[in-house]
Amino acid sequence: MTPTTDTAHWRNVQRLFDAAIEQPEQSRHTFIDTAAADPAIADAVRRLLALHDDYLATQDVMPGAALVAEAVRSLAQQDERLLPGAEIGSYRIDSLLGSGGMGNVFLATRNVDGRPQRVALKVVPLALRHGRLVEHLRRERAILAGLDHPDIARLIDAGELADGRPYFAMEYVDGERITHYCDQRALALPARLALFLRVCDAVAHAHRRFVLHRDLKPGNILVDHDGRVRLLDFGIAKATDGVVATDATIDSGFFSPDCAAPEQVAGRNTGVATDIYGLGSLLYELLCGCKPFDFAGQARTTIVERILSEDPPLPSRAIVRSDGSWTRRGHADAASLVAALRGDLDLIVAKTLRKPPDDRYGSVDALAEDVRSVLAARPIAQRARERGYRLRCFVRRHRVSVGAAVLAGVVAIAAIAMTVQQSRRAVAARAVAEHERDHARGVVEFLVNAFENASAFKTRSRDVSASELLQSAARSLGSVSPDDTALKAAVAQTLAQLYIRLDMIEPAEGQAQLAREAMAKTPDASSEQRVRQDVIDAELASLASRYRDATRAIDDAAARIAADSSYSDPDAEVRLALVKARTLRLDGHPAEAIAYLRRSYDTLRRRADIQPSRLEPLLHRLTRQLSLNGNADDALELLETLLASQRKRLPEDDPALIPTLQSLGQAYYRLRRNDLAIDVLERAIAGQRKYYGDTYSELAAMYNLLGNLYLEEGRAQEGEQLMREGLRITHAIDTNKRGAALIYDSLALVYRNGHGDYAAAKRFAGLAFAVTPAESRDSLAYTSRTLAETLIASGDYFEAVLYAESALQYMVESCGNCQQVAYLTGDIAYARFRLYDFDGARTRLTPEILTTLRVWTRWPHDVRLHAETVARTIGI
Template structure:
């Protein structure tokens, strides 16, 4: 054995010895071999364990046994830290535990005549090398910057006379989270709720640029009140660039049971490392055992398995968890496995993937998926599965779906009656048409019931979505092939439902079926033909095929104009929304505003259209006004609307959420950032509560709030929100225009906040790659974003090319708005830096210079560049 003066050696011996004592007796030998490749350390630990076991067996009957025990614990004790010793104002009561990063004592002090218990951490005397002392000081500094109810707080700090640092932390009288859950027999939902508290604490630390890197059950306690406490930042890592590198931090002091592959391999750690640790914790909470069983395995085998082997899904590990199902509220292993199979298996698997980039991008994203499971909402990994969203919807809204099922039975009966009467009285065409129209009305009622189902409470029995889908399939199968009008009506209705669920592939398939049926129905009604054009136009507009959308809209308008008897108010409102959307994103904002004003004014005069049905039209109009220089006008309309809505609707109603989103845009354009943040945060919270996190509407709000955060100095939070919006858009796979917008937003954050011009260029390039050919507005803004990045990085020639190519599209997209002046200012500055003073003078006209001086929405440096040019070339 090496001499006691070799502190590095003894530190490793102590750490392994402490860990070995926690293992069951038969498993210690295998654990020691697997945990250390240093034969000298293994020999020393084995000798200490032998002495320790002999001492326990003597029960102090052997003379000198007490001295042996003292020798065993010499590594973690010294005379100045025995019970009764005083450190500053603290009196040591007992040793709570010790490990490679220091010893923790229960200590007390008097505060206003009352004892205060603390957990006192200090470097053991035998291990006081410079690196470990610095590590403890670093842990103390990290804790000083953390203030979260679920993180044990720092109370006091100081140093001993010999220079060793210590700090006093909040003493948590609790038990490790896994033991707590088992002792209290918490059900799966209760365990997941507790896990979310842990996620919240870890996410808070990440927002403060701190990684924990040792997230194991022993470092997460639950007190007697059921509150989580995250402990032990001994090997934590700061991500703000001021701490030491990975190679000098953890020194191998991590637990194999929760160590991420990059830790074991000695590679750089990051947020994904903590996500892996959370995954190990989640795995054990779910099924009662760890992802891997390393009992009696050599170190090389342990490392090999962590680096290369994927653990089985939790549902398959239930069988090896020694009756854990009864502690989770399940009668048998089969029942618990069924509860874990699906979403929870997928979440656990994603947290434990080998490449860090394949795990969740943030703890918040992991937590959101867990919340989605608790709320019966779709998780991100399965958002594109047909029927899966509907199954989640049914689980969330059992009462409403029960009502909808009853309506479906009525609809099937009505369809059956129509079919029967068609067979018996083919000659009575008028009767058959009446029955088909009645059946169409019932189906439309069913769609409306699904759209509004989120406002109901879930109280009745669970009705599976597959029952509804099978019933609908049977009803369609009973329709004779000759009854194409009914087939078209049902397919159009299904297409509308899929569009509202952001399931574009399924919507396109139903639209195709409807078109085929319409082609075989020469005498189709005007209403049916208009609905078909509306479905085709909406799909085209959402997929940025604006020419196709315009063609379908014109065809629908012609049909309505030719039939004075046409009365389908829902179709008219939908057509107005689709046309406003198409005009806006095809690069005609002024026309969009004028059209939406006319449509809104005309439709609200109609007695057959409820005012609430027109609120989406008003939202689209106000968003256009906010974007194109009239946010004050938008604000007046929106505040009036919100006051009206709050008299009849709860704050988390879908209509109120839409108004809050529009208000956020108006406030942002008026530089009322605090108001914008308030309404957007409320809108996002309400949307998540009702609908989950896999919808394009949520992505729009996240990007908007993220942009504001980045402008006010909260760039990491802003980036996280924009990345979540991007994830949603990429998952939907039909939001290419929006995807380009989110890439642009990331380019701005990396350029303006992080000054990472290479990353900004990369994001701008990705935006170009996904921008639809007909989305001229996106082309304008992406080109400008890239031009500004090139200016910031000194590439003035390329900047001028991109900015000048964007100008025609910007003029087309927003007419004579401030955005055009802003882009001209960029071109002028690029030309100025290329010594093309005539080119700069041509762009920086007096009108544009005045606009830049008075327009305060944009950063100060834009105006300063313009002033520099003006002074230099004499404008």
């Protein structure tokens, strides 16, 4: 057909359809046969009538709008210009991916530097190339051009056909709708909420660019094979700044009734709250397996009325409507899933689905923050003032029970030790020492009084948690006189340090902020107090992967110590050394970290005011870094000496032995002495659980390491169970993204090497890469390598090279010239070899690398055998 006859054809179809729709239903087909001048026109009109009748009986919430959408879907196949094999610019059409009211989407391919690139090509249907749809597509193209987010399908190219129809090519996402992805993999609620947070992050990014999506439904949110969320289809998106579009009803009903907000259905102004409603509908389905409303078989007027006036049941009450989906959410029965949804999750979903837009969350970030609070067992904003509820959240997060007298005694001893240290100062600094001593006594007195007010003390309960005591102390901080800012700072610093030791990072941040504010009002604060604040700030920044901020605080502390000849607080100096070493390592300077730890240990152990036992944390960090960097023999020598010393002065089950056993386990693992590694790690884990409970990051790390050992010993199922338990712990500690990435890496190994399930391995490797903090170059090296190796195992050599090459620089920074670098270089050589890049493979697989791989690799059937294959084939 020519463009002219195309236009005439569709005008004739429209006229005949308009006439046929007015005829009695029983005589329509006879009328069409009589009135149609062309069989093709008659066939098109019959299709339109069938779609019209079907749609009126099911889902049409805006009169006539969905009719056009469905007509486009049906008639898309008649656009002979875009059949497979047709060319649009540099693209060749492969197939039709789908059709919607806002356009047709084709799978297309073009060559980029000799390599095929697949894209999703969106074009206005030929039948409707004029008018508002053309403007819609141009507007969608403009919106996508302004969005740059890893979870939003990106715009690649744009142009117009010869007949004036606009098109654009966007990233092709080979994935599943998010609900199907979660159900097929039986993801538990925490994993579903984590994916939902990625969607929130993408939508929030669009909002920050003044763009509303307005059609947030599972079909527009895909999860690819690497576990990455991708937000699609901004076809009815609206610009909130008024530049691109200002019509409140410009979508003309091309939204989905299952996720349509009341204001959309009523034709009123849409805004951020509209997308909040769509996110709430998605969250509802992710949580309980069904949609907020069941519209099957209902008339249009009924659907509209229900959306406008009826509140859906809470997710916990909708479980009975679902099809046994609790098993796909990690629950044995409906009752346990109901219990998990009842409370916070019910409240969050209900707030997103409220009818008045102003009653919903004010922003996507506010919604996401409440969801994060659920994952971390923190109070959500709606219930922040409920004291009993907040206490229950603290208890859920930290179940470690300690005797109140012990905790108070530890604080008192630390304060008294500080007082004694201050009294040794020179006569010229005696006034400062007395001032510090007074505040140390004030801290002890304050904490004792605060703990006495805790409910466990009032009832003489012996079952008291550390978190409850600290919460009671934090609440009592307001009772300190506003004029005594130095005491308030000292108390807040003490609480912040204790919270950090309990992995309670959010309350630690809060106390650190209170301490900073009090310090700002204390011009005569001592050097000791200012250094303590610097150390706390550095540790919190390092835990959050803000390494520049950590380094700045570390340098400030070192400068204060150097400037005050009378300074003496060895505890702060030890903590400062630990934080600096950790920051150096994770910021990509492992050799400097090792050298710094050696210098610090040698310097501090000569100090008469520091007991050797207080330096043991420095030895643990030094030996673990030595093990990671290929010096496990040196680490083992130090650890065996330390363990012999500890056993002479400590009982066999003393908790001080736990970190030494953990470090020994890591050294034995690196030396491939698996039996010894398993033995000491199992003892360390038993001690950790006995003394500290089941919620600490150190326990998660030990579970992960022991799980890897079980995997190597052929106990893959036991290893996976340990890793998943470690993952549960890391998810409860919201700042421990690096820990979560390491466990995802290990799970990828389990599925790749233990189960041979490459799809699952890629998913876990992708999750590791996604959650790794960008600032943690050390972690990026290992997660990139795991992803690259998993891609190699599944035959995706091109992508494997990209990830492996990018990881190599980080790996060199992370461990210098250790075996890990040879391991990754061997991966690159093999991937290039499989891509027939023999020169590239030969460049990477040098004789030195090959020798290293022959004498060292934990997986001889993997990297070493690949390297031998390359060497034999290309002659190395």
